[in-house]
Amino acid sequence: xxxxxxxxxxxxxxxxxxxxxxxxxxxxxxxxxxxxxxxxxxxxxxxxxxxxxxxxxxxxxxxxxxxxxxxxxxxxxxxxxxxxxxxxxxxxxxxxxxxxxxxxxxxxxxxxxxxxxxxxxxxxxxxxxxxxxxxxxxxxxxxxxxxxxxxxxxxxxxxxxxxxxxxxxxxxxxxxxxxxxxxxxxxxxxxxxxxxxxxxxxxxxxxxxxxxxxxxxxxxxxxxxxxxxxxxxxxxxxxxxxxxxxxxxxxxxxxxxxxxxxxxxxxxxxxxxxxxxxxxxxxxxxxxxxxxxxxxxxxxxxxxxxxxxxxxxxxxxxxxxxxxxxxxxxxxxxxxxxxxxxxxxxxxxxxxxxxxxxxxxxxxxxxxxxxxxxxxxxxxxxxxxxxxxxxxxxxxxxxxxxxxxxxxxxxxxxxxxxxxxxxxxxxxxxxxxxxxxxxxxxxxxxxxxxxxxxxxxxxxxxxxxxxxxxxxxxxxxxxxxxxxxxxxxxxxxxxxxxxxxxxxxxxxx
Amino acid sequence: xxxxxxxxxxxxxxxxxxxxxxxxxxxxxxxxxxxxxxxxxxxxxxxxxxxxxxxxxxxxxxxxxxxxxxxxxxxxxxxxxxxxxxxxxxxxxxxxxxxxxxxxxxxxxxxxxxxxxxxxxxxxxxxxxxxxxxxxxxxxxxxxxxxxxxxxxxxxxxxxxxxxxxxxx
Numbered sequence: 001x002x003x004x005x006x007x008x009x010x011x012x013x014x015x016x017x018x019x020x021x022x023x024x025x026x027x028x029x030x031x032x033x034x035x036x037x038x039x040x041x042x043x044x045x046x047x048x049x050x051x052x053x054x055x056x057x058x059x060x061x062x063x064x065x066x067x068x069x070x071x072x073x074x075x076x077x078x079x080x081x082x083x084x085x086x087x088x089x090x091x092x093x094x095x096x097x098x099x100x101x102x103x104x105x106x107x108x109x110x111x112x113x114x115x116x117x118x119x120x121x122x123x124x125x126x127x128x129x130x131x132x133x134x135x136x137x138x139x140x141x142x143x144x145x146x147x148x149x150x151x152x153x154x155x156x157x158x159x160x161x162x163x164x165x166x167x168x169x170x171x172x173x174x175x176x177x178x179x180x181x182x183x184x185x186x187x188x189x190x191x192x193x194x195x196x197x198x199x200x201x202x203x204x205x206x207x208x209x210x211x212x213x214x215x216x217x218x219x220x221x222x223x224x225x226x227x228x229x230x231x232x233x234x235x236x237x238x239x240x241x242x243x244x245x246x247x248x249x250x251x252x253x254x255x256x257x258x259x260x261x262x263x264x265x266x267x268x269x270x271x272x273x274x275x276x277x278x279x280x281x282x283x284x285x286x287x288x289x290x291x292x293x294x295x296x297x298x299x300x301x302x303x304x305x306x307x308x309x310x311x312x313x314x315x316x317x318x319x320x321x322x323x324x325x326x327x328x329x330x331x332x333x334x335x336x337x338x339x340x341x342x343x344x345x346x347x348x349x350x351x352x353x354x355x356x357x358x359x360x361x362x363x364x365x366x367x368x369x370x371x372x373x374x375x376x377x378x379x380x381x382x383x384x385x386x387x388x389x390x391x392x393x394x395x396x397x398x399x400x401x402x403x404x405x406x407x408x409x410x411x412x413x414x415x416x417x418x419x420x421x422x423x424x425x426x427x428x429x430x431x432x433x434x435x436x437x438x439x440x441x442x443x444x445x446x447x448x449x450x451x452x453x454x455x456x457x458x459x460x461x462x463x464x465x466x467x468x469x470x471x472x473x474x475x476x477x478x479x480x481x482x483x484x485x486x487x488x489x490x491x492x493x494x495x496x497x498x499x500x501x502x503x504x505x506x507x508x509x
Numbered sequence: 510x511x512x513x514x515x516x517x518x519x520x521x522x523x524x525x526x527x528x529x530x531x532x533x534x535x536x537x538x539x540x541x542x543x544x545x546x547x548x549x550x551x552x553x554x555x556x557x558x559x560x561x562x563x564x565x566x567x568x569x570x571x572x573x574x575x576x577x578x579x580x581x582x583x584x585x586x587x588x589x590x591x592x593x594x595x596x597x598x599x600x601x602x603x604x605x606x607x608x609x610x611x612x613x614x615x616x617x618x619x620x621x622x623x624x625x626x627x628x629x630x631x632x633x634x635x636x637x638x639x640x641x642x643x644x645x646x647x648x649x650x651x652x653x654x655x656x657x658x659x660x661x662x663x664x665x666x667x668x669x670x671x672x673x674x675x676x677x678x
Contacts, residue, residue, distance in 0.1 A: 351591075357591075365662075368591070369652060372662060479591075483652035484652045486671065486675070
């Protein structure tokens with residue numbers, strides 16, 4: 001089965017980011033490949049940048065990765081589109097009027113254009129997105145997407161055809177907001193274009209198109225600029241208009257399955273920017289639901305022709321429980337996410353720093369019997385591995401913990417409340433950023449300045465290190481179990497150690 | 510836990526070997542080969558008997574050393590701060606305690622002999638207790654400290670122990 005995820009706009013990128021984290025934790029069905037593409041005129045978008053960085057970590061980890069039975073960590077391959085971010089704007093053309101060659105089109109066409117778009121809309125640079133004006137985006141995207149000669153759409157279509165040729169089914173899912181600019185314009189437009197392309201294909205019954213439509217779930221402070229900009233006060237009105245549009249135009253009919261996700265409260269984000277790399281909103285638990293929607297869509301075995309409306313909601317307002325998470329059995333989501341969290345905490349707090357220490361002072365190796373068994377007795381040079389898979393694992397673990405802590409924090413926006421899914425206190429805390437806004441920091445973060453790895457996890461000893469979802473002493477038990485494990489292969493890299501640690505972190509006794 | 514059980518069995522086996530074979534061989538060496546002569550009017554058979562008593566205590570001390578190390582390794586090093594991980598010093602301290610105790614008891618228990626007779630006898634006792642302590646811990650220490658005893662890592666002795674433990678799975 002071929003899985004394809006297209007993130008449209010900043011919100012789409014954040015949803016894809018959550019999907020990647022779930023993929024890291026092994027929640028994607030089967031061992032299929034996931035193909036990822038981003039659509040955004042604002043290539044420098046901060047949320048997009050973070051998702052792209054995460055994909056880079058994932059790709060690094062997957063190189064030379066040794067698979068192991070029963071280890072879900074990074075079990076799926078991800079192919080990144082080339083270019084990974086597709087923008088409908090050609091180089092040097094970043095205004096609507098230039099895009100449609102306003103000065104050279106016929107007079108009648110110019111009049112129609114003037115009726116549809118204000119002078120501001122025609123002249124505003126679009127390199128920071130469509131500024132909360134989906135009418136701009138819809139016009140641009142409708143003419144820019146081309147499956148025959150425009151990359152990465154051409155590659156996307158070739159892959160889909162290759163999957164179908166091998167008798168595989170294809171699942172394509174789009175993520176985007178319906179209250180913003182790029183997502184609101186891109187979702188219905190790209191969905192319609194894809195559906196039309198699929199309809200022309202003889203084996204189209206094997207292609208399923210899904211959509212995750214994000215309703216307002218955040219807000220931001222007004223951006224202080226005279227330029228055309230998105231305004232979060234318009235989100236609900238935009239949503240109303242968008243939903244009416246979808247209803248009247250029957251645009252949801254383009255999708256075989258659609259997921260609409262929203263939040264009753266729209267908490268203010270830290271970043272209030274026009275666009276660019278400073279528009280970097282922290283992860284939100286609504287995006288976790290979006291990613292779970294994709295997991296549900298990918299795993300579906302039965303698409304009925306009868307229209308159905310399924311509803312799900314958190315049982316208690318202002319709280320999030322494992323049982324509130326849809327699409328997969330509660331035990332499966334909880335066990336895999338908790339295993340990944342424990343692994344990341346153990347790796348970053350204890351095993352990675354120990355390996356760094358040993359690389360500087362080899363005589364300390366005997367203090368860590370697991371190091372002797374997995375590295376020294378196999379003559380695996382630790383310094384080399386610390387520049388490769390051990391470092392990549394560290395990067396992806398950091399990214400995962402940061403994401404998970406933000407997901408947890410976003411439920412209430414209050415660091416003093418009791419945990420919802422799992423407390424992030426073993427590995428993160430909340431403090432003020434440079435703009436005096438609340439931000440989640442990992443224990444090994446440096447506030448301000450250049451980041452350098454500095455382990456400050458709260459460990460006086462392993463006994464007191466909290467392992468998410470386990471009782472006291474679990475970290476020490478983990479150390480003991482790791483000292484009793486031995487490598488089973490002759491691989492000359494650190495992957496067997498990483499897989500073993502991951503596997504041991506799945507044990508809940 | 511398996512390592513500890515196998516180690517305990519080994520320690521008892523070594524003690525039995527020492528009791529039935531090694532000590533007799535040492536006694537034979539003392540009175541037959543080295544022809545030890547007690548000072549004063551003390552008879553040789555009384556002196557040898559005192560040696561046997563001291564040698565028996567050496568086995569007990571060896572077993573106590575192994576038990577102490579297992580207790581420390583299993584209990585103390587469950588609470589492991591990776592920054593303070595490692596137990597070689599603790600292992601060496603236990604070993605030194607055995608050494609000091611055996612020397613003290615040996616000098617107390619075994620009467621003086623002409624030449625270096627007593628010193629050789631005390632040396633035999635120390636060697637007995639250390640044989641049990643060192644061999645058992647180098648091969649079968651608790652997993653969190655299995656490479657701390659001398660020779661466990663560099664002479665791969667613990668690796669031999671690992672193989673035996675895995676064979677018995």
